[in-house]
Amino acid sequence: MLKKTSFLFLILFVFVGCDFNAPTAFTEKALNDSFFDLNNKSIELKEILNQHKGQKILINVWASWCRDCIVGFPNLKAFQKKNPNMKFVFLSTNRSVFSWKKAIKKHDLKGEHYFMKNGLNSDFGDFLNSNWIPRYLVVNEKGAIDLFKAKKITDKRIVEALKK
Numbered sequence: 001m002l003k004k005t006s007f008l009f010l011i012l013f014v015f016v017g018c019d020f021n022a023p024t025a026f027t028e029k030a031l032n033d034s035f036f037d038l039n040n041k042s043i044e045l046k047e048i049l050n051q052h053k054g055q056k057i058l059i060n061v062w063a064s065w066c067r068d069c070i071v072g073f074p075n076l077k078a079f080q081k082k083n084p085n086m087k088f089v090f091l092s093t094n095r096s097v098f099s100w101k102k103a104i105k106k107h108d109l110k111g112e113h114y115f116m117k118n119g120l121n122s123d124f125g126d127f128l129n130s131n132w133i134p135r136y137l138v139v140n141e142k143g144a145i146d147l148f149k150a151k152k153i154t155d156k157r158i159v160e161a162l163k164k
Contacts, residue, residue, distance in 0.1 A: 070107065
């Protein structure tokens, strides 16, 4: 009986004690995190987002060594064709700038590209609270996050977030 009670308490704690609300805004730390652009110029996330104020943005967190990322590229390219007015921002968690740039060219990835200086071990990485890529976020015209977490570009919640 004690084991059942302990188990039920644990289940209750997990479901009641966990916050399942996804953030709708970036934290200050995440916004101030620095990335490199393709010209090796440092840029903060808030600057990247401000460049697209008034537009929907799909953020793809990826890496050249990520099998799931690479397997998803054909679906991503099809999605881009269906959504030509959307801005696509790629944030790479690669360990080397050379591998990152080589992968962009090899896979012919269209969009804006940024290198996460410290990968997921960064303020932006902490904000994502994830150790899994690919990761997709949809940011609306006002800079709010309409979709915080999708693991595949084929996730129907991405299209739903775009309709908001």
